Amino acid sequence: MNILEKIPKPVALITVMENIMPCYNFIVLEEDPLLIGISVHTERFTHYLLNRSFDFGLNFVDISHVGAINYTGRTTGEHTDKFYGTKLTKKPAKLIRSYLIEESILSLECVKKDKISFSEHTLFIGQVVNFESKDGEFKIPLAYDYRRYTYQSDEVIEF
Ligand SMILES: Cc1cc2nc3c(=O)[nH]c(=O)nc-3n(C[C@H](O)[C@H](O)[C@H](O)COP(=O)(O)O)c2cc1C
Numbered sequence: 523m524n525i526l527e528k529i530p531k532p533v534a535l536i537t538v539m540e541n542i543m544p545c546y547n548f549i550v551l552e553e554d555p556l557l558i559g560i561s562v563h564t565e566r567f568t569h570y571l572l573n574r575s576f577d578f579g580l581n582f583v584d585i586s587h588v589g590a591i592n593y594t595g596r597t598t599g600e601h602t603d604k605f606y607g608t609k610l611t612k613k614p615a616k617l618i619r620s621y622l623i624e625e626s627i628l629s630l631e632c633v634k635k636d637k638i639s640f641s642e643h644t645l646f647i648g649q650v651v652n653f654e655s656k657d658g659e660f661k662i663p664l665a666y667d668y669r670r671y672t673y674q675s676d677e678v679i680e681f
Contacts, residue, residue: 530664530672533591536560536568537579537620540612541599543568544591546665547643548580556650558632561643567600572646577618577633580648581626585661585673595668617652627662628655 531546547561558580562569572578583590590608597604605612611624615631622629632648661673 524667527667530666532582533663533665533671534560535581535583535591535594535623535626536562537581537622538568538571538575538577539620540603540605541568541571542590542594542604542608542610542623543599544595544665551647556630557635557647558630558650559645559647561645563643567598569644571599572634572637572644575620575634577615577620577631578646578648579615579618579620579622580630580632581623582628582662583623583626585663585671587625588663588671591663591665591671592669615652616654622654626654626656627658627660629653 533544533546534548536543536545543566545560549559551557551559562572590610593608594604597607613622613624615622618631618633630650631652633651634646635649636647638645663671663673665671
């Protein structure tokens with residue numbers, strides 16, 4: 523049981539090579555250069571791919587793609603072509619070999635720098651070498667757990 527499951531967290535779609543995996547266990551580790559850590563369970567096909575890839579993408583989609591998040595989080599790339607299954611568009615990146623997701627409002631291209639292994643998870647650390655973002659108003663999906671989603675409020679509190 524994860525005692526933090528009621529704390530809503532933004533969901534990133536990790537792309538490694540041609541596979542997609544939703545991930546809310548990601549963290550900014552350093553701001554300059556920008557280093558991002560993603561914690562991936564050793565049983566995920568994404569874990570297998572990350573050990574064989576030099577890079578990965580971090581993609582953020584709008585709440586309108588929540589069905590794709592759910593789908594990619596309940597299937598494995600070992601047996602499923604998730605780009606085909608979600609109808610998301612595979613987009614070649616500029617500086618990495620892993621694909622990005624065309625529909626993303628923000629995509630980060632990360633080059634793998636390091637990894638730290640724990641008992642069931644590995645923290646893969648990537649340096650952001652390029653990003654692409656779209657302008658506009660977007661609602662980012664926040665997951666409470668694997669099946670319940672909300673999105674950020676429009677309310678802004680200034681101090
Ligand atoms: C919203 C959401 C967030 C998730 N976050 C993570 C995560 O941070 N780390 C992880 O290892 N799995 C996470 N998962 C589970 C994987 O996405 C899921 O097991 C997926 O099917 C693995 O796909 P793969 O076998 O193609 O890698 C998450 C699933 C969902 C739906």
